[in-house]
Amino acid sequence: MSTETQEHDPLLAHQFEDVEQQTDSYVLGMWVFLVTEVLFFGGMILAFILYRNMYFPAFAEAHQKLDWRLGGVNTIVLLTSSFTMAMAVWASQKRDYGKQLMFLTITVLCALAFLVIKYFEYSAKFEHHLVPGTNFHFDGQNQNGVQLFFGLYFALTGLHGFHVLVGVLVIGVLMFRVWKLRKQEQDYVPTELVGLYWHFVDIVWIFLYPMLYLLGGVHI
Amino acid sequence: MSAVAEPKTEKNYLNVDYSIKSWLTTLDHKRIGILYLVAITIFFMVGGFMALLIRTELATPQGDLLSSDQYNRAFTMHGVVLIFFFLLPSTPAVLGNFLLPIMIGARDVAFPKLNLASWYAFMIGGTLGVISLVLGGIDTGWTFYAPYSSNFSNTPVVWAIAGAFVAGFGNIATAVNFIVTIHKMRAPGLTWFRLPLFVWAQYATAVIGVLGTPVIAITIFLVAFERLTGMGIFDPARGGDPILMQHLFWFYSHPAVYIMILPAMGVTSEMIAAASQKRVFGYEFVAFSSLAIAIIGFLVWGHHLFVSGQSVFAGLVFSVLTFIVAIPSAIKTFNWVATMYKGNLQMNTPMFWAVAFLGLFLIGGLTGLFLSSLATDIHLHDTYFVVAHFHYIMVGGAIIGFIGGLHFWWPKITGRMYPESWGKAGAIMVFTGFSLTFLPQFVLGQLGMPRRYHTYPEEFQILHVLSTGGAYLLGFAMTTIIVYLAWSAKYGKPAPPNPWKAKGLEWETPSPPPTENFTYKVVVTEPAYNYHKDSGGHH
Amino acid sequence: MHGHISSPATFIKTFIILLILMAVTVLVATKDLGWLNTPIAMAIAICKTAFVVLFFMGLKYSSRLSQVWAGVGLLFFIILIGLTIPDYLTRHDLPGWSE
Numbered sequence: 096m097s098t099e100t101q102e103h104d105p106l107l108a109h110q111f112e113d114v115e116q117q118t119d120s121y122v123l124g125m126w127v128f129l130v131t132e133v134l135f136f137g138g139m140i141l142a143f144i145l146y147r148n149m150y151f152p153a154f155a156e157a158h159q160k161l162d163w164r165l166g167g168v169n170t171i172v173l174l175t176s177s178f179t180m181a182m183a184v185w186a187s188q189k190r191d192y193g194k195q196l197m198f199l200t201i202t203v204l205c206a207l208a209f210l211v212i213k214y215f216e217y218s219a220k221f222e223h224h225l226v227p228g229t230n231f232h233f234d235g236q237n238q239n240g241v242q243l244f245f246g247l248y249f250a251l252t253g254l255h256g257f258h259v260l261v262g263v264l265v266i267g268v269l270m271f272r273v274w275k276l277r278k279q280e281q282d283y284v285p286t287e288l289v290g291l292y293w294h295f296v297d298i299v300w301i302f303l304y305p306m307l308y309l310l311g312g313v314h315i
Numbered sequence: 316m317s318a319v320a321e322p323k324t325e326k327n328y329l330n331v332d333y334s335i336k337s338w339l340t341t342l343d344h345k346r347i348g349i350l351y352l353v354a355i356t357i358f359f360m361v362g363g364f365m366a367l368l369i370r371t372e373l374a375t376p377q378g379d380l381l382s383s384d385q386y387n388r389a390f391t392m393h394g395v396v397l398i399f400f401f402l403l404p405s406t407p408a409v410l411g412n413f414l415l416p417i418m419i420g421a422r423d424v425a426f427p428k429l430n431l432a433s434w435y436a437f438m439i440g441g442t443l444g445v446i447s448l449v450l451g452g453i454d455t456g457w458t459f460y461a462p463y464s465s466n467f468s469n470t471p472v473v474w475a476i477a478g479a480f481v482a483g484f485g486n487i488a489t490a491v492n493f494i495v496t497i498h499k500m501r502a503p504g505l506t507w508f509r510l511p512l513f514v515w516a517q518y519a520t521a522v523i524g525v526l527g528t529p530v531i532a533i534t535i536f537l538v539a540f541e542r543l544t545g546m547g548i549f550d551p552a553r554g555g556d557p558i559l560m561q562h563l564f565w566f567y568s569h570p571a572v573y574i575m576i577l578p579a580m581g582v583t584s585e586m587i588a589a590a591s592q593k594r595v596f597g598y599e600f601v602a603f604s605s606l607a608i609a610i611i612g613f614l615v616w617g618h619h620l621f622v623s624g625q626s627v628f629a630g631l632v633f634s635v636l637t638f639i640v641a642i643p644s645a646i647k648t649f650n651w652v653a654t655m656y657k658g659n660l661q662m663n664t665p666m667f668w669a670v671a672f673l674g675l676f677l678i679g680g681l682t683g684l685f686l687s688s689l690a691t692d693i694h695l696h697d698t699y700f701v702v703a704h705f706h707y708i709m710v711g712g713a714i715i716g717f718i719g720g721l722h723f724w725w726p727k728i729t730g731r732m733y734p735e736s737w738g739k740a741g742a743i744m745v746f747t748g749f750s751l752t753f754l755p756q757f758v759l760g761q762l763g764m765p766r767r768y769h770t771y772p773e774e775f776q777i778l779h780v781l782s783t784g785g786a787y788l789l790g791f792a793m794t795t796i797i798v799y800l801a802w803s804a805k806y807g808k809p810a811p812p813n814p815w816k817a818k819g820l821e822w823e824t825p826s827p828p829p830t831e832n833f834t835y836k837v838v839v840t841e842p843a844y845n846y847h848k849d850s851g852g853h854h
Numbered sequence: 855m856h857g858h859i860s861s862p863a864t865f866i867k868t869f870i871i872l873l874i875l876m877a878v879t880v881l882v883a884t885k886d887l888g889w890l891n892t893p894i895a896m897a898i899a900i901c902k903t904a905f906v907v908l909f910f911m912g913l914k915y916s917s918r919l920s921q922v923w924a925g926v927g928l929l930f931f932i933i934l935i936g937l938t939i940p941d942y943l944t945r946h947d948l949p950g951w952s953e
């Protein structure tokens with residue numbers, strides 16, 4: 096091993112020459128990963144755009160079954176969590192680990208609130224037989240279009256919800272780490288990376304909300 | 316493959332630890348490359364066996380060996396296994412993992428743990444694929460076209476889809492890793508235009524992996540979703556559009572052809588430069604043509620939908636764009652030939668493979684132009700012409716490039732030389748067997764023999780028999796190569812650091828390299844392929 | 855990119871703008887503006903995304919390389935959509951697309 100030549104920095108992994116290279120690599124890696132996520136959701140969003148135009152009356156009818164108020168609350172919840180996540184990164188950069196933990200806690204609570212609201216929305220759909228499959232039932236002429244809408248609704252929000260769940264786990268692990276090492280100097284990069292991921296999850300919802308809940312207009 | 320017979324005084328990445336555990340938990344990019352090599356060799360044999368089953372069935376016009384149902388499963392598993400579990404990880408994951416950090420003078424890739432995780436994702440995906448095979452195999456074709464794959468096929472489709480999905484995330488992780496590694500881990504002085512062309516090719520490949528793979532992931536996810544819920548995202552009977560599935564599928568799968576061929580092109584550049592003892596002619600053009608292929612390759616997918624019900628207008632647009640993507644490939648081919656021109660040619664085994672690659676890739680590429688023109692494609696679509704074209708690129712290009720690269724860097728990987736005469740014989744046998752298998756298929760397709768049928772009219776038999784004979788020769792050649800390479804890893808004569816007198820950082824470190832790749836700090840002061848400058852002094 | 859630490863004030867301003875945009879998008883959805891509804895909703899979503907990406911994610915202060923990669927993601931999403939939709943626009947046998 097030829098690592099003796101370099102000074103031993105506990106925050107530096109062996110393959111890197113210095114902390115700057117390490118930080119740049121992790122941040123770039125995260126951005127490239129998020130690009131894959133854009134295209135991952137992009138394929139489904141394309142499907143949604145196409146079918147929305149093919150079956151617009153059915154989609155407009157079906158979307159009335161979604162509660163735009165609950166969706167709106169969830170939007171505000173996620174925006175708030177994005178804000179507190181940004182603040183957590185800031186606190187981490189300032190090495191104020193108490194504040195950082197506080198902001199991360201709010202973020203996780205928001206994420207959980209989002210999932211709870213989603214759970215209530217989903218169970219209402221199950222009750223009303225709006226879940227695609229053998230139990231699907233919809234009175235009206237646009238059976239196919241409505242089922243397509245709900246199929247895409249569940250695929251899109253399901254995958255997004257999965258990302259929220261992963262976010263909760265990742266933020267949880269991060270909080271544990273920060274708490275355990277609170278007495279010593281820490282690298283802010285893990286928080287920054289989790290933050291980037293979390294903001295992306297927020298962005299997906301920023302698009303899903305108007306696409307699914309507001310399409311074709313809502314009535315107050 | 317871990318064997319180095321007599322104990323050496325020098326520590327290298329192979330003799331540092333022999334335990335199984337040290338292999339399965341390794342973070343060394345070189346060892347991870349070997350893990351991939353072992354895994355894909357097994358998948359290669361499975362897929363190759365399917366190929367021989369198919370060709371044996373086709374030796375006679377009647378369906379005697381396989382029923383039509385078994386035949387469907389055989390060609391599907393042949394495609395699924397060889398594409399998703401062999402070709403996609405072949406050159407990038409084996410040679411890329413082994414060489415990339417060494418070629419850029421780094422100790423490892425940027426994210427070694429992620430690198431190992433990619434291999435495990437690949438293995439889990441592969442296992443799911445094998446489960447679908449054990450459950451009887453699937454019969455949808457490797458393209459998983461809906462709604463057949465989603466609502467009609469009675470075979471374990473979801474297992475195969477899950478396998479391709481999970482393995483796909485392994486590919487994505489490797490691609491992210493390589494992109495960051497190439498951007499951030501280059502040794503001091505190693506500017507982009509001093510990089511070996513293999514690195515450029517790997518970069519372009521990784522770009523495709525990152526941009527395309529998530530789209531196929533979501534596509535086959537939706538197919539599985541449709542199959543499990545019985546809804547109709549792609550099923551016209553329930554309001555869906557099957558052509559959308561094809562759009563999404565080929566948005567990835569056409570560029571995926573470049574995931575397989577681009578790294579092989581990179582290998583060829585290295586082999587030709589070394590065997591010609593010359594700088595690659597038009598280095599910058601070859602480098603940029605890799606990126607051009609990666610980008611333009613994303614604009615052409617609709618040529619797979621010319622007769623699927625896509626609009627004529629879209630067909631026209633995709634046809635024109637497809638012609639354009641031929642240009643960067645042609646640039647590469649001309650530059651390789653120009654590199655050899657007046658070169659100090661060494662007719663060694665890697666050169667044999669490089670020449671085989673050039674000839675077969677040329678035919679594969681040119682026949683692609685027949686298929687990209689709308690009118691001829693209507694005649695040739697879904698015939699053996701397509702099968703032949705595709706295999707000229709995938710086997711004649713990608714696999715021959717991969718095996719050639721394996722020979723070229725085998726001394727570096729194992730520290731042993733393979734038997735040179737066997738290496739040349741292997742190349743000649745593969746070239747002959749391949750040509751005998753697939754040249755007749757161009758004729759068959761032009762005469763109207765459709766693909767994916769297990770019986771055919773008697774007048775086609777002579778061409779089919781030629782093809783089957785060629786396939787057996789090809790199978791024999793591949794087996795021979797696997798045997799002598801494996802043999803030489805243990806018993807071959809020890810390799811010097813630079814058996815080919817080639818330029819490049821990987822040739823300046825011992826064979827096999829130490830765990831940290833270099834025993835000194837790498838600083839690069841000269842361009843790539845700096846052959847004519849002088850003889851001795853580097854770094 | 856290192857050394858740059860955004861101030862909480864930036865984050866608070868961004869957050870308020872996002873909430874306002876959220877209110878606007880709901881408000882617009884309650885009015886029937888004909889074909890204009892969808893473009894407006896999408897334009898607002900793109901605006902919101904821009905604020906999240908530039909300030910919360912700090913892309914404005916990130917390395918050029920991260921900026922390029924973020925752009926590449928957007929570009930290839932546009933390619934996916936932009937080369938598929940013309941097929942549907944010119945197919946004439948689909949509900950909703952033919953003129």
Ligand SMILES: [Cu+2]
Nearest residue numbers: 569616618619
């Ligand atoms: Cu293609």
